[in-house]
Amino acid sequence: MAYNLKEIIAEKPSRFTSGHRMCAGCGAPPVARMVLRALKPEDHAVISVATGCMEVSTFIYPYTAWTDSFIHTAFECAAANASGAEATYKALKRKGKISEDQTTKFIAFGGDGGTYDIGLQSLSGAMERGHDMVYVCYDNGAYMNTGIQRSSATPRFADTTTSPAGKVIPGKMQSRKDLSNIIANHHIPYVAQTIAVNNFKDLYEKSEKAIYTEGPAFLNVLAPCPRGWGYNTEDLMQINKLAVETCYWPLYEVIDGKYIVNYKPKNKLPVEEFLKPQKRFKHMFKPGNEWMIEEFQKEVDRRWEELLNLEETTNKEQE
Amino acid sequence: MNINSNTPMEDLTPGGEIYNSGNAREFKTGDWRSTKPIYLSDKCKQCGLCFPVCPDDAIPVGKDQKRTDFNYDYCKGCGVCAKVCPFGAIAME
Amino acid sequence: MDIRERLSGNEAAAIAMKQINPDVVAAFPITPSTEIPQYFSTFVSNGDVDTEFVAVESEHSAMSATIGAQAAGGRAMTATSANGLSLMWEMIYIASSLRLPIVMSLVNRAVSGPLNIHNDHSDAMGVRDAGWIMLFSENNQEAYDNLIMAHRIAENKNVKLPLMVCQDGFITSHSIENIELIEDDKVKEFVGEYKPDEYLLNKENPIAIGPLDLQAYLFEHKAQQALAMKNAKKVILEVAEEFEKMTGRKYSFFEEYKLDDAEIAIVCMNSTAGTTKFVVDSLREKGIKAGLLKLRVFRPFPAEEIAKALEHVKAVAVLDKADSLNAAGGALFEDVTSAMYVNKKQVPMVNYIYGIGGRDTKADDIESVYRDLQEIANSGNVENPYRYLGLRRK
Numbered sequence: 001m002a003y004n005l006k007e008i009i010a011e012k013p014s015r016f017t018s019g020h021r022m023c024a025g026c027g028a029p030p031v032a033r034m035v036l037r038a039l040k041p042e043d044h045a046v047i048s049v050a051t052g053c054m055e056v057s058t059f060i061y062p063y064t065a066w067t068d069s070f071i072h073t074a075f076e077c078a079a080a081n082a083s084g085a086e087a088t089y090k091a092l093k094r095k096g097k098i099s100e101d102q103t104t105k106f107i108a109f110g111g112d113g114g115t116y117d118i119g120l121q122s123l124s125g126a127m128e129r130g131h132d133m134v135y136v137c138y139d140n141g142a143y144m145n146t147g148i149q150r151s152s153a154t155p156r157f158a159d160t161t162t163s164p165a166g167k168v169i170p171g172k173m174q175s176r177k178d179l180s181n182i183i184a185n186h187h188i189p190y191v192a193q194t195i196a197v198n199n200f201k202d203l204y205e206k207s208e209k210a211i212y213t214e215g216p217a218f219l220n221v222l223a224p225c226p227r228g229w230g231y232n233t234e235d236l237m238q239i240n241k242l243a244v245e246t247c248y249w250p251l252y253e254v255i256d257g258k259y260i261v262n263y264k265p266k267n268k269l270p271v272e273e274f275l276k277p278q279k280r281f282k283h284m285f286k287p288g289n290e291w292m293i294e295e296f297q298k299e300v301d302r303r304w305e306e307l308l309n310l311e312e313t314t315n316k317e318q319e
Numbered sequence: 320m321n322i323n324s325n326t327p328m329e330d331l332t333p334g335g336e337i338y339n340s341g342n343a344r345e346f347k348t349g350d351w352r353s354t355k356p357i358y359l360s361d362k363c364k365q366c367g368l369c370f371p372v373c374p375d376d377a378i379p380v381g382k383d384q385k386r387t388d389f390n391y392d393y394c395k396g397c398g399v400c401a402k403v404c405p406f407g408a409i410a411m412e
Numbered sequence: 413m414d415i416r417e418r419l420s421g422n423e424a425a426a427i428a429m430k431q432i433n434p435d436v437v438a439a440f441p442i443t444p445s446t447e448i449p450q451y452f453s454t455f456v457s458n459g460d461v462d463t464e465f466v467a468v469e470s471e472h473s474a475m476s477a478t479i480g481a482q483a484a485g486g487r488a489m490t491a492t493s494a495n496g497l498s499l500m501w502e503m504i505y506i507a508s509s510l511r512l513p514i515v516m517s518l519v520n521r522a523v524s525g526p527l528n529i530h531n532d533h534s535d536a537m538g539v540r541d542a543g544w545i546m547l548f549s550e551n552n553q554e555a556y557d558n559l560i561m562a563h564r565i566a567e568n569k570n571v572k573l574p575l576m577v578c579q580d581g582f583i584t585s586h587s588i589e590n591i592e593l594i595e596d597d598k599v600k601e602f603v604g605e606y607k608p609d610e611y612l613l614n615k616e617n618p619i620a621i622g623p624l625d626l627q628a629y630l631f632e633h634k635a636q637q638a639l640a641m642k643n644a645k646k647v648i649l650e651v652a653e654e655f656e657k658m659t660g661r662k663y664s665f666f667e668e669y670k671l672d673d674a675e676i677a678i679v680c681m682n683s684t685a686g687t688t689k690f691v692v693d694s695l696r697e698k699g700i701k702a703g704l705l706k707l708r709v710f711r712p713f714p715a716e717e718i719a720k721a722l723e724h725v726k727a728v729a730v731l732d733k734a735d736s737l738n739a740a741g742g743a744l745f746e747d748v749t750s751a752m753y754v755n756k757k758q759v760p761m762v763n764y765i766y767g768i769g770g771r772d773t774k775a776d777d778i779e780s781v782y783r784d785l786q787e788i789a790n791s792g793n794v795e796n797p798y799r800y801l802g803l804r805r806k
Contacts, residue, residue, distance in 0.1 A: 006367040006384040018376045018393035019343035024351060025397030029374040044615040046484065056624045058343065061335045062322040064620035065343035069612040071483050072622035073506045077476035080468065084438060084480025084488065085612055087464035091435035091486055092613060095462055102615050122476065125469030200371045226397075234398030234411075237372055328632035328639075333572060334511040335633055336610060337620040 005199045012037045013067075015045070020065035021057040025233035027196070027223040027240070028054055028138045032109060034200050035136055035219070036068070038207035043103045044068060046085045050078035050114030053145045054138065069104075076118040078108040079126035079135055086131045105211050106133035112153035113143040116179050127186045127216045134210040134217045137179065140225040148228040152177040155248075156299065157292050158280045160228075165283040170292065175299055183218040184254040190217040191254040195240050202251055202262060209253075222249045230279025242274040247304040252311070259311040271300045348375060352396035355412045358388045362408035369400040369409065414592040414659065421584035424552040424591055425491065425517040425577070426451035428559035430461055431599035434515075435486030435606075438466035438477035440496060443529045444581035445519035448491035471496035475503035475514075482512040483621050485611030487563065489514070493581055494521035497535045501542075507574045508543030508637060510621055513566030514574040516544075517559065520682065520733075521581040522769045530770020531581040533681070534734040536710075537743045543637045545575040545644055546711040548681040550667075552589050554708075555579040557661060560594065563603050564651045570643040578710075580683040582770065594659060602658060641712045648709055665714035667706040668721055670696060674703025676785035677722060679748055680731040681707045684766075684773055691778040702782050713747050719755035722748075726789035727760045729781045731801070735765045741798045760794050766801035777802050 015036040022029050032054065039045055045068040049055045055072045058065040071081050086106045092098045108126075110119050115137040123135055142160050143149040150163040156175045159165040163172035184191040190213040192206040203221065210217035222243055226233040243249040246269045251262040272293050275281040284292040322331060332338065365385050370378050377394035379387050401409040419427065426448050429437065437456075439449035449465075456465040466481075468474045474490050481488035492500065497518060507514050522528040523535050536546060545565060549555040558577040566575040579585055594602075610619050625633055645665070652663040669689050671677055678688050685706035695702040705721055722728055730749075732742025740746070745763035752759060764781055767773045781801060788794055 005371065006365075006380070009367070009370050009380050010382055010384040014376050015341075016376070017341045017344050018390065019346040019348060020375070021346075021348065022374060024374070024395035025399050026374050029376075030372055033376065034371060044618070046612045048480065059337070059620055059623045061623035061625045061629050062332070062337055063343040063346045064337045064340055064623070066620055067341035067618065069614070069618040070340065070620040070622075071480060071612060073476060073479055073510070074502055077473060077503070080473035080476030081480035081483075083466060083468075083473075084436060084477030084482075085484035086480075087436045087438070087466050087477065088481040088484035088486030088488070089613055091462060091464045092484075095435075098613060104613060104615065121469060122473045125473055128469070129466065196371070199368065234402040236397075236399045237403050324628035326632075328635050331629060331632050331636065333633075333636055333640075334509060334621065335623045335625045335629065336510075337623065338610060338617065340618040340620055 003201045003205060005201070008037055008204065012041055015039065015067045017065045017067060019063065021060065022053060023227060025226045025236055026053070027140065027225060027236055030196050031138050031203065031221050031223050034196065034203050035107065035207040038204055038211055039105060043105055045105045045107055046071065046082070048078045048082035048085065048106070048108040050110035050119055051075040052111035052114050054109055054111065056145060075114050077122050078110045078114060078119060080122040082106045082108040082133050083126040083129060083131045086133050106131065107211065108133060108135045110135070110137055111144065112137060112139040112141060113151045116153045116177050117151050124186065127183060127188050127218065130215055132215055134219060136219045136221060138221050138223040140223050140228060142228050144225045144228045153179065156296060157284055159283060160280065170283055170289065178303070180220045187257060188216040188218065189213050189256055193220045193250060193252050195222045195244060195249055195251065196237070197240050197244055206253065228280070231277045235277060239277065242269065245269045246271045246274045246300065248274050248300055250304060250307055252307060257314055259307070259314045261307060261311050271297050347392045348395055349392045352394060354396045354398060356389055356394065356396065356398065356401055357410045357412055359408045359410060362406050364406050366405065368403045368405065372399045372403050374399070414594060417591050417593050418588050419552055419591050420586050420588050421552040421555045421579045422447035422519065422586065423451060424556040425559060425579070427593065428556045429489055430455045431596050432489070432559070432563065432603050433461045434463055434489045436464045436466060436478065436481035436488040437490065438468050438474045438481065438488065439490045439492070440468050440471045440474045442471065442493050442496040444521055444585045445491045445493040445496070445517065447585070448517055471499040472503060475500040475507060478514050479503060479507050479510065479512060482514050483510065483612050485608055485613045487606045489516065491517040491519065493519045494523050494535045497539060498523055501539065504539050504542045504544065509633065511572040511640070512574060513563065513572055515559070515562040515566055516574070516576040518576045518578045519581045519585045520578050528769040531583050532733045532768050532770065536578050537734040537736070540711060540743060543573060543641065544711060545573055547575065547577050548708055548710055549577060549579045549584065550683060550685045550706060551584055553591050555584060556591060556593070557655065557659070557663065560599055560602065561651050561655050561663070563606070565644060565647050567606060568647045571640050571647050573637070573640050573644060578682065583683045598658060602654070644712050645714065663708060665709040665717050666721070667708065669704040669706060671703035671705055671721060673701060675701040675726045676782055676789055677703040677705055677725045678729050678731060678778070678781060679705045679707060679744065681710065681744065682733070684731060684733065687773060687775055688778050691775050691782065695779070695782055700782065700786070707744070713751070715747070715751035716755055718748060719751045719757045722752065722759060723757045725759055727762070727785040729762050729764055729785050731764050731766055731781070733767045735768065760788050760792060762788060762794050762797050762799060764799050764801040771802055773802060
């Protein structure tokens with residue numbers, strides 16, 4: 001069925017409601033809402049969320065913004081909570097205690113802190129064990145909920161509250177972890193990197209595949225944070241677009257080990273286009289710091305080339 | 320849900336569970352707004368670009384696949400919708 | 413008819429779990445509880461149970477998956493020891509706060525460090541304020557019986573709290589003793605079906621669990637947990653009464669061994685009670701009126717009942733198999749002394765820290781405690797209430 005955004009929005013009511021308390025212009029709610037819209041309307045979901053912005057702003061007693069079943073316990077265990085719930089689903093289905101007609105899907109959400117860092121072990125465990133679930137990382141590149149501390153998803157040179165750009169050390173000195181590839185190397189059925197661009201087609205279609213692929217699936221979604229990144233709130237979609245057009249955040253899928261790069265820009269924009277509107281990279285544009293932009297560009301280019309190579313080799317092997 | 324900061328412990332749900340999912344709709348976030356989007360329906364082509372970008376689901380879309388005026392109960396005034404509109408059909412005030 | 417068997421404590425726990433046939437078991441290996449998930453996964457592999465076994469990658473995930481499983485509407489169990497429980501610690505509090513009647517078999521072992529794999533109670537004492545019901549077991553029979561009773565207590569509508577059944581690592585877990593097992597169908601009938609009112613997999617009524625619970629609510633939610641713990645006392649006794657009808661085996665908050673006419677008494681938990689009973693018998697033969705209060709239910713703490721049971725003795729020694737390192741005394745000692753004081757029972761009390769890191773506690777050691785108690789009973793004075801038993805020193 002051809003993707004029709006207007007039809008999807010008209011026919012599938014939001015499963016992540018208004019009245020949540022995430023910041024104005026936050027990049028994460030449109031992502032979560034669109035992921036959940038990929039559920040068939042008749043299907044039910046158990047949603048497991050790691051501690052972070054998306055939890056503490058959406059389920060403040062006695063209000064919840066989630067219309068499906070929802071569980072939050074702690075920072076590092078959204079995947080483990082989901083795997084337990086999924087195990088019960090299997091057991092109760094087997095015993096006939098859940099009706100045959102009921103389909104429940106298991107979807108976990110975590111920020112980059114809860115996914116790349118503190119939750120990596122429980123995520124890895126859940127993926128390896130093969131639970132039928134989707135883990136969605138909304139990556140905003142730092143611990144935003146606690147006030148913009150660096151994470152292993154924070155890009156190099158970014159100014160955060162624990163990697164401040166100072167007189168001696170110019171921001172975070174390490175490159176970001178490539179989590180999508182780490183999860184792809186778990187050899188699970190479906191891994192994708194996506195973002196909310198244009199009419200959300202890429203995000204929606206990958207969510208649908210992830211949810212309805214049997215077994216574990218992982219989505220890594222870049223979700224800008226106006227406060228942590230320091231861009232004008234209204235520029236959310238422009239920032240997303242630049243992340244893709246510069247190849248900072250390539251859109252790709254790994255289906256049963258086969259890499260598919262979904263978008264290859266005809267004119268790959270210089271990464272400074274993505275960096276410039278963001279205050280966290282402001283120091284990189286000071287005279288004398290040109291090397292930082294060059295280094296950043298080199299890193300983006302290297303990773304893009306690696307990805308294209310992976311696409312080539314994994315498709316060759318499968319032929 | 321009839322729970323508030325005066326509810327005695329006996330009447331709170333055990334463990335802080337919530338049994339009416341999606342009840343955050345009862346919590347209005349419109350008063351966060353410092354700037355306000357104005358819907359200029361005559362300029363709107365119903366292209367649909369603004370519907371999904373709203374973090375607060377404050378752009379109602381009917382079964383006819385057409386948007387109507389903003390739901391100011393929830394709109395936090397971020398302006399993302401105005402920025403994506405190719406037709407200038409959303410003005411920020 | 414009961415089935416006579418010879419089993420280790422770990423086997424007994426695993427067989428109880430098999431008979432309970434929970435929906436999910438999520439566990440991670442750690443000495444000395446490892447055998448429980450080993451035996452249990454064999455039951456799963458051979459189709460003896462309907463359980464989903466989740467071989468998690470850590471104890472933190474064991475408790476997290478157990479929480480997810482129980483919240484989803486299933487019966488979930490796990491087993492661990494020592495550092496495993498330490499790694500679970502964050503989730504232990506969350507399990508009880510979410511009011512999930514998870515049942516755990518805790519095989520007590522010394523918490524690091526330095527590393528030691530042998531028995532003491534430092535793991536259990538580390539979670540004594542976490543809102544779990546805590547039952548202690550003298551031997552394999554009690555470890556088994558306590559597990560059979562566990563779900564009936566934990567799942568009671570007035571309780572809804574997680575429960576751990578403790579047994580001593582190696583001493584009980586790896587010692588093969590005689591045991592009377594209950595027939596499978598009787599266990600099934602006794603334990604019953606788990607029917608939560610609200611659960612995640614109820615598509616008709618989706619719920620949300622685990623909110624951000626701020627100043628206006630957390631206090632009341634904690635008080636609800638405290639109330640549930642109080643309610644558990646009545647339920648524990650009711651379940652014990654039903655269990656006695658089925659098996660003839662009697663359980664209460666504690667066992668009073670030759671305590672009613674005792675002049676000196678020891679309070680302790682788990683396997684040490686067995687040694688103490690032996691010593692009590694030999695002292696009684698010599699005409700010394702020694703007695704024992706073996707605590708089974710440590711949480712909820714039966715303060716009033718303990719005070720009443722000890723009011724007539726002339727001196728009491730509380731044995732703690734974990735040091736609180738607080739310059740005042742062990743956890744059990746402090747609970748018992750506080751129970752006595754609040755209930756206006758003036759009995760001289762003394763504390764012995766013993767058996768740390770699996771240090772063997774022999775009949776002679778226990779006898780020395782009774783001798784000390786005789787002196788205290790005569791003088792009415794306690795020189796130093798915070799003592800060590802079996803510690804080498806200059």
